[in-house]
Amino acid sequence: MTRKRSRRERKLEHKKRTPSSQLLQQGRQKLEEGDPRQALDYFKRAQREDGSLKGLNVLLFCAYSQRARQLATKGMTSEAAAMRKLADEQYAAIDPQALSDGDFVRYVRHLKTAEAVQIYSSRPGQQEPAPEVEQTLADQLVASRRWEALAMLGQDHPLRRDAEIVKPAIALMDAGDWEQAGTALAGISRRSPFAPWRIFCKAMACFGAGDDVGLRQALDRLPKHFMLSQTVNELRSLCAPGTKGMPKGRPTPVQQALETETGDKEQLAANLIAALRQDPPRWYQVERLLPPLAKAIYPEDPVEACVALLEIIGIGGRQGSLPLSSIPVMQRLLPQDLARAVAARVELVNQQVSHRVWTVVPATTYLAHQDVEFPDTRQQALVRARILEFLARSGHKGGACPHCVGAQVIKTLWDLTGEHSDNPEMIFADLMLASLEVDPDNREGYRFLVELLRSEASARPKVERVLTEMASRFKDDPDPCVELAALYFTRNAYRKAEAALEEARRRAPHDERILDKQAIGYLKSADHSRNRKNYALAEHDLQRAEALRRRRLAPILLVKRLGLKLMSDGGGAMAEVERKLRSLSTFDQLRTLVLLILDLTAANKVEQLTLASLMKMLSSKRDMLDQLDASEVIGLLAPVDEDFKLVFPDLQVAPVLAGWATRLLAMVEDDHLIAIFDILLACQNRSAVRTEISRRLKGLATSDQDALLRFYLAVICHLDGETYGSQSFEAIVDAANPALKERLRAAAARLARHTHGPLREALQQFNFDILDSPFTSLEEVSPGFEELLPDLIGLLNDTSGLFSDDEDDQTDELEDLEEMLDEAGVRGAPLPVLQDFVGYFRSTPQQRRELDQIARAVEDKYDDLSRELRVLLFPKRKGRSRQRR
């Protein structure tokens, strides 16, 4: 039995059988692939077969030359010299004229330029185009710059002709300005031997720009024999999709030249991430990895790179891992003071971002060490400004309650600002004021400060000062002027307001919003004059408003014009009003009349007779309702736009048409109906909505619309104190399909605006469980509150002393109420929690009545009440409060 041959033996057998011509071809292939070692193997085997093979000398010459070049780039000079010698031994035996075109191209690649051109010029058939040969010579000319060799060629030879265009571009290529070099080569035709260089310039320009798509396209157009084949291959591997250049072994000279050997950095980074992801993180590994990674990222300043890396590691602190300051690696990698500063800075950001308890410790720590990172005093001032602003914004956004953070924190913050205010509630504003004092160019900071100050009525003078400063500093910004105008209007300082708006308009002459505000401002002045019976002045201001020609204000202008007419001329103007109204469309007639009634109702000193006549006029137009479509009905009832609040203190129009509610509701269906419900509920007109819902629900088959109506009814019943608990809501929500549920959720969000307390929370969250156990939200503030509630309500009910004339009785009762609040444990609670608490006491109509009675009885003592008692008795009023001692 014959032995089975091994694989190696079979391979050797196959090698022996390969014909010489095939070996030569395989060798040529290897030369093209840039693998001269393997090529030499094939050529030597062929030589052993037949030493006189045609073309073998030149192939050996090329392979030895290519190998010599390879070894030289690796620094193996003696080996390279040996290869060169072997190449020279083959050189003598080569007959260039007898070479095939392909071999000739390979041959001239390894010759000096002058020699290559000379051999080419004397080659038979040189007159015929030989693109590959000419491109090879072009490559050599670009590499060697031996342009004098071209003298051997004819004047019209493409190499000689195009060389004049190429020469200036070479300097740009040497400088690495590939974009410009490509532009310089624009005159090169596509058939020119130098054309591949223009493409290569394009490729390098795309590489530098990070345009991998363009790079790929350019590389695809380069010929296979282009001289810089290694560079082309490296670029090709870089821009191939999905590769990120992870190196195998040491970077090659080409990779170093292109600086594409980023794989080391990425590998280190990947190892670092893996070490950090362990639980607990492998800090010893992190400490080992950081220095080489920092050096790889930024060798010029590894400390700076280390700081950057530690900042990034510190981001993990947001998710609750160790704060950077407690990590020993920090202390060992950086100088001590720098480590402290960086840790404090990272902690400052992390604490605020992760919404842990808002503290000022990291801020004060960093400010104490900021000179390490910011030695310049001007920069230090900016740092202080930025940190103060950051504290203000993060505290305000996170809902940090000045009462809850503690007196010591407040004191520390005041120390930071350099001022001590009497009002802790203004601490964020004080921080911003201090920040702006240091950095007054912070435009957004001013805006934020105004927003903070607006919530505090006593801060109006400060708001004015800040806005004036802002207007003075940012002379191109109309916004502070607009804000000042609004402020002046609240104080009835109309001329100041007009001047501010005029300045805003000067700064932004094409801003439609400012022009509208100006017109509204004139109307406000006109109203003021009208109310004081200074009709001439009112007329003057009204004309100024009309002169601005604000199309959006046209209906309002008409109402004010008619209103002024009625107030100045009394009932005598009624005919003119009627005449004017009849010139309008049906909808506009009704709407204008309704707005006119609304306007004059709010006006001072309007004759009741005039109002009565207008109401009568409105009644006479009742039948015109039939001409309105559903959207016009909504438009008729819709409140006045918020923008006109200055001239319509009461924006709600629906109460004027209260008597028509039933008829209007009967005119609409579906979504239009819901829109009208929302309008009526905003006016507290629940009875009209309730009546209509009950009418529609009678005897109707169940549908999505019915579920929506029943949901509205459930809310109304809850507001009226007829039902409690989640049952009525859950019955509707649980039976709803997903699409209907979304409609109900949207309806709940809208209805929440008209509610308060647990119902409001339930609607906002679309979770009605809270209605069954309403004490959950107060648990954190007042544990055991539920047990106290009956006693608290009893105490509230027993307030008879408040209605006596005896001052002492009243004082005692108020003290009892204050003690009740103490027992409830809601002192210093955040406002939302306090409002929740109040909601339980105001959840039934009877309780609300009693509390409102108490409020009326103690109105003159408002300033003496504690914050918490004010919220209980006057839930809708805003203002400063006494701190309960």
Add this chain to the structure above:
Amino acid sequence: MLTHYLVLGLSPQASTEEVRQRYLQLVRENPPSRAPEYFQKITAAYDALKDERARVATRLFGTLQYADLEMALMDLVRANASRRKSPGLRALLDAEGVLDG
């Protein structure tokens, strides 16, 4: 912060004018139509470093822009890569060993 400097190819000691000049140069070389991603990085880096106020804010609160550690780390590691080196022709010829005439 270092990430932004590396994207622009500047040292952290670069002045405001140097930042501006480099930004203009890079934007000219890399318009959004040709290199949209790189253009965005250049612009973001410029916004972070364009004047002293911006640089102070970036140094203090620059990490706020990062949602997670890994993204921030790879941005830093690859910042230089987005501004690739443009070696000259001689350097490439030398690297390939074809620099003799």
